[in-house]
Amino acid sequence: MQLCPHCHTGKIEWRKVVYVQWKGPRTVIVDRIPAKVCDNCGEKTYDLHALENLQKLLWAVTAPPARHAPTPPAGKG
Ligand SMILES: [Zn+2]
Numbered sequence: 001m002q003l004c005p006h007c008h009t010g011k012i013e014w015r016k017v018v019y020v021q022w023k024g025p026r027t028v029i030v031d032r033i034p035a036k037v038c039d040n041c042g043e044k045t046y047d048l049h050a051l052e053n054l055q056k057l058l059w060a061v062t063a064p065p066a067r068h069a070p071t072p073p074a075g076k077g
Contacts, residue, residue, distance in 0.1 A: 002036075010040025017044060019054065028058055 004010040019033040033054065034047040 004038035004040060004043055006038060006043040007041040010038035012036045012038055030054060
């Protein structure tokens with residue numbers, strides 16, 4: 001069991017949370033990012049690997065100029 005480093009009383013649990021990031025004029029909202037969430041104060045610590053992957057994904061999606069809807073990468077479902 002892990003205690004919250006923020007309030008030192010809450011328990012830390014892995015949860016899937018909504019991650020919001022602003023890239024210039026755009027707001028990027030990503031659902032279901034794994035994060036450690038305190039059940040007392042609600043302090044969130046995002047999973048670093050997930051964030052790294054997310055950054056790559058965001059850059060790939062936001063880099064090409066006139067694309068209307070980004071196509072999800074094809075792969076095993
Ligand atoms: Zn806490």
